[in-house]
Amino acid sequence: MGKLRVAVIGAGTIAKVAHLPNYRSHPDVELAAVADLDADRARHLAEEFGVKAVYTDVQTMLEAEQLDAVSICTPNRTHAALVRTALAHGVDVLVEKPLCTDVGDARRLVEAAQRGGRICMVGMTHRFRSDVQAIKRFIDAGDLGRLYYVRAHILRQRGTPAGWFTDKSKSGGGCLMDIGVHALDLAWWLVGMPDLLSASGQLVAGIGRYQTLTASRWQSSDPDNRDNQVFDVEDFATAYLRFAGGLVLQLEVSWAVNGPQDDALKVDVFGEAGGITLDPPVFYTEHNRVLTESKLSVESNHFYQDEIYHFVECIQQRRQPLCTFDQGAKVVQMLLAIAQSAATGREVRLGSPASQASSENGGGK
Ligand SMILES: NC(=O)c1ccc[n+]([C@@H]2O[C@H](COP(=O)([O-])OP(=O)(O)OC[C@H]3O[C@@H](n4cnc5c(N)ncnc54)[C@H](O)[C@@H]3O)[C@@H](O)[C@H]2O)c1
Numbered sequence: 001m002g003k004l005r006v007a008v009i010g011a012g013t014i015a016k017v018a019h020l021p022n023y024r025s026h027p028d029v030e031l032a033a034v035a036d037l038d039a040d041r042a043r044h045l046a047e048e049f050g051v052k053a054v055y056t057d058v059q060t061m062l063e064a065e066q067l068d069a070v071s072i073c074t075p076n077r078t079h080a081a082l083v084r085t086a087l088a089h090g091v092d093v094l095v096e097k098p099l100c101t102d103v104g105d106a107r108r109l110v111e112a113a114q115r116g117g118r119i120c121m122v123g124m125t126h127r128f129r130s131d132v133q134a135i136k137r138f139i140d141a142g143d144l145g146r147l148y149y150v151r152a153h154i155l156r157q158r159g160t161p162a163g164w165f166t167d168k169s170k171s172g173g174g175c176l177m178d179i180g181v182h183a184l185d186l187a188w189w190l191v192g193m194p195d196l197l198s199a200s201g202q203l204v205a206g207i208g209r210y211q212t213l214t215a216s217r218w219q220s221s222d223p224d225n226r227d228n229q230v231f232d233v234e235d236f237a238t239a240y241l242r243f244a245g246g247l248v249l250q251l252e253v254s255w256a257v258n259g260p261q262d263d264a265l266k267v268d269v270f271g272e273a274g275g276i277t278l279d280p281p282v283f284y285t286e287h288n289r290v291l292t293e294s295k296l297s298v299e300s301n302h303f304y305q306d307e308i309y310h311f312v313e314c315i316q317q318r319r320q321p322l323c324t325f326d327q328g329a330k331v332v333q334m335l336l337a338i339a340q341s342a343a344t345g346r347e348v349r350l351g352s353p354a355s356q357a358s359s360e361n362g363g364g365k
Pocket residue numbers: 009010011012013014015035036037038041058073074075076078096097098123124125163164178219220221222
């Protein structure tokens with residue numbers, strides 16, 4: 001088998017730090033092209049990573065290049081259309097999180113992926129962390145017994161990203177869509193991806209437009225909205241989700257909060273036989289009627305590299321990736337159920353018409 005010809009769509013920050021360097025370092029991949037609406041940004045990154053072909057139109061690129069796969073690294077609201085275009089050209093797809101920002105789109109993307117028999121993955125980066133993989137082993141081995149509660153939070157003191165992220169027409173939502181998607185996905189995946197029964201949520205436009213001097217933040221490569229002039233999304237979100245089997249998930253997310261800073265994403269899982277925390281990774285149980293706390297010894301890994309290499313391996317072996325479109329679609333449904341609940345002030349029950357929330361009608365602020 002020759003090298004896989006891969007293109008990166010969207011020559012922005014995540015393409016530069018995660019996708020391009022790790023495709024470049026993979027011995028079985030040829031970085032064939034970069035596409036971005038902004039020709040200068042595309043050219044600049046293509047030069048940096050030794051990519052010959054540069055396009056400003058994705059359709060033209062897909063027609064001109066014999067590609068095996070693409071990474072889609074563009075703002076959230078563009079994901080659905082770009083995935084559709086890529087699948088129509090018969091290539092495998094890795095799309096950045098979230099899969100998309102609308103429940104109907106999510107369903108159609110799952111169907112399109114299945115119809116085309118393509119390898120389709122959502123970039124749920126945290127699933128590839130070695131500490132996450134370690135705690136997942138305890139949960140999957142049954143060491144926690146019956147699980148009944150999981151909580152996930154990522155509370156940034158001052159970490160509103162600069163750029164399109166605060167513009168709902170481009171992001172589909174605020175901190176919930178941006179970093180809440182990581183926390184929710186990780187907690188849900190760790191506990192075995194149960195079916196959602198209901199969601200209650202609150203989204204708050206609080207202090208995210210701060211003028212604090214110190215804060216560092218994720219920066220879009222696109223100068224548009226760099227000063228967050230358009231800011232029509234939440235900067236704090238909390239939710240309470242009930243799942244089949246009785247498990248409950250509690251979520252807290254902020255871009256800005258007057259409280260302690262979570263340096264990283266925190267997930268705690270509680271079961272009848274044991275409990276486990278992600279940060280720090282500790283297993284809690286009772287042994288000989290004595291409470292014990294066991295610290296897990298885990299070496300950190302290059303999780304972006306592991307994510308990209310996993311996608312490549314799935315293409316080569318034609319096997320389902322760790323984060324499928326189907327799972328990505330369920331996470332989008334959960335995010336939008338939370339937004340719908342926040343907008344209406346009521347619990348959203350799945351299976352009811354209200355559960356068909358979309359980003360167009362569900363983004364309470
Ligand atoms: N997995 C992670 O840990 C992680 C971290 C940060 C961002 N992300 C995700 O990555 C995606 C991109 O984020 P970013 O911070 O790199 O954004 P960015 O603004 O830095 O880059 C996006 C690029 O996409 C280009 N673009 C927009 N529409 C396009 C189109 N239709 N065709 C081609 N190019 C187009 C823009 O010109 C821009 O250069 C988002 O979905 C974000 O949620 C993931």
